[in-house]
Amino acid sequence: MAIKIEHDRPNCIGCLSPETLIVGPFGAKPISEIKVGDLVLTSGGTFQPVTGVMAHQHEGKIYQLTVPSMGSIFITEEHEVLIVRRKTARENNAAPFHFEWVPAAQLQSGDYVTYPKANAPFLANVGNASNSSKGPTLSLMKEKSIESQERVLLPIEIVEKSYSGTVHNLEIANNPDYCTSAGIVHNCAACAGVAPDHWEMNADGKSDVIGCTKRDDEWEEKDITDAEYDANLQAAQSCPVNVIHLVKKETGERII
Numbered sequence: 001m002a003i004k005i006e007h008d009r010p011n012c013i014g015c016l017s018p019e020t021l022i023v024g025p026f027g028a029k030p031i032s033e034i035k036v037g038d039l040v041l042t043s044g045g046t047f048q049p050v051t052g053v054m055a056h057q058h059e060g061k062i063y064q065l066t067v068p069s070m071g072s073i074f075i076t077e078e079h080e081v082l083i084v085r086r087k088t089a090r091e092n093n094a095a096p097f098h099f100e101w102v103p104a105a106q107l108q109s110g111d112y113v114t115y116p117k118a119n120a121p122f123l124a125n126v127g128n129a130s131n132s133s134k135g136p137t138l139s140l141m142k143e144k145s146i147e148s149q150e151r152v153l154l155p156i157e158i159v160e161k162s163y164s165g166t167v168h169n170l171e172i173a174n175n176p177d178y179c180t181s182a183g184i185v186h187n188c189a190a191c192a193g194v195a196p197d198h199w200e201m202n203a204d205g206k207s208d209v210i211g212c213t214k215r216d217d218e219w220e221e222k223d224i225t226d227a228e229y230d231a232n233l234q235a236a237q238s239c240p241v242n243v244i245h246l247v248k249k250e251t252g253e254r255i256i
């Protein structure tokens with residue numbers, strides 16, 4: 001069976017504006033100042049090393065995601081955020097909550113972003129750093145938050161804006177995410193992590209299929225052999241925004 005990869009490169013992972021505060025043992029640091037080797041907080045509550053930093057120019061929509069006690073971040077539309085969504089304020093008030101990854105463009109005011117619970121008091125300092133008012137963030141967090149077994153949840157407000165400037169993303173060892181002052185967001189390079197012989201990260205923060213053909217619409221294509229199928233299937237399955245497809249050449253049918 002002849003198979004090809006199709007990569008929707010224009011929609012490869014989103015990014016964050018330069019001043020976005022990233023949480024680490026250092027406290028809170030703008031993403032533009034994070035370096036390879038820095039430790040950052042991840043969804044599991046552990047600090048993991050940064051293995052890659054990416055930046056590129058972005059013109060277009062951006063979403064202002066605000067957590068009242070923790071300040072705002074600006075995030076591009078495809079970038080996924082770990083949230084809990086509830087139909088009513090009382091729904092599922094006891095754990096376990098249903099956590100889901102949702103692209104910024106699909107977030108709704110009233111969704112809850114998440115923070116590792118073990119670090120909640122530490123995160124209060126991050127909130128103070130990101131708030132110009134320097135208010136009593138820990139008490140605000142306690143007042144507004146709900147808790148699952150492992151995470152603190154805080155409600156958000158989301159507003160669409162336009163943006164022109166540099167945006168950034170991080171690659172994290174052993175983990176698919178990292179913690180900002182406004183909750184946990186997805187990192188990327190997942191494809192290059194699971195299939196490094198077939199995928200590589202580009203300096204613009206997006207990935208490339210190694211040895212591909214680039215189409216006029218900026219998608220990438222490459223025929224693969226049977227021996228290359230499993231690694232690329234894993235890459236496609238690891239992609240948080242489903243922009244990697246394996247396609248049967250004879251029929252055009254998408255396997256994924």
Ligand code: SF4
Binds near residue numbers: 191206242
């Ligand atoms: S897994 Fe690869 S293709 Fe998918 S969003 Fe991440 S970097 Fe892009």
